[in-house]
Amino acid sequence: MQTSWKQEVVANQFEAYNDILEQTLGFRFVFDILSSVPGGKRVLDYGCGPGKVAYRLAESMDLNVIAVDESSNMLDIAVQKRSHPQVDYHRIENDQLVFLEDNSVYGAMTCYVFINTSSQDRIQRIMREIHRVLAPGAPYAILDTHPDSTGIEFSTFRNGEPGRKYKHGEARQEWLHLPDREDMILHDFHWPKEMYHELLQEVGFKNIECLEPTLRHIPPDELREIEQASQFEQWKMERDYPPFLIYRAVKDA
Secondary structure, X not given: OOOOOOOHHHHHHHHHOOOHHHHHHHHHHXXXXXXXXXXXXXXXXXXXOOOHHHHHHHHHOOOEEEEEEOOHHHHHHHHHHOOOOOEEEEEOEOOEOOOOOOOOEOOEEEEOOHHHOOOHHHHHHHHHHHHHHEOOOOEEEEEEEOHHHOOOEOOOEEXXXXXXXXXXXXXXXXXXXXXXXXXXXXXXXXXXXXXXXXXXXXXXXXXXXXXOXXXXXXXXXXXXXXXXXXXXXXXXXXXXXXXXXXXXXXXXX
């Protein structure tokens, strides 16, 4: 069973999740990839959910964010809680960015989109549509849970059953640890690292690279600042195992 992100209860639970781990070992690296985009240019957040990442990107960089999602409930939360003069929220249907012209955005990101997509053909279709709207030479970042870290207990989530080997595209449960309430159980899918590289290459991306950060990749002084600012230091296995993978690529110039 696939998680229905369009349901209001799911949108509200996801909003309550503490994404400190995603911020530290995910979004930080995605923003680094997008830091090459010239100031004032448009970037795309495909599958923006409740707007947390789009808002943070607009707050931290001089970029105009086109944030899109297929869930009206997610977008309602985004508009209510994360309106920003540099973020423009849009609802999309059938994975199509019909309001964007070819070569019209200068960077793009998809954060935790493909693990919630049941079809490899659909993943390729989304990548192709993103490739279409990106300007030549523009960077693209993908952030997903790491397929080689299934079953490992991280501080804020666990993806998959311990000791189980998942097949290509197999359905998989994920447990998000919510503060002061029961875990939120998501239903996502297992895609190996090779699939991302192959599909990116097939749709025309170049300079493809996979990043697999752990807490050991964060400078100690910066990690202490994160812990103090967030009042969080209950780290678990993310010191030694990468909870996420990040692919970066560019549209051929």
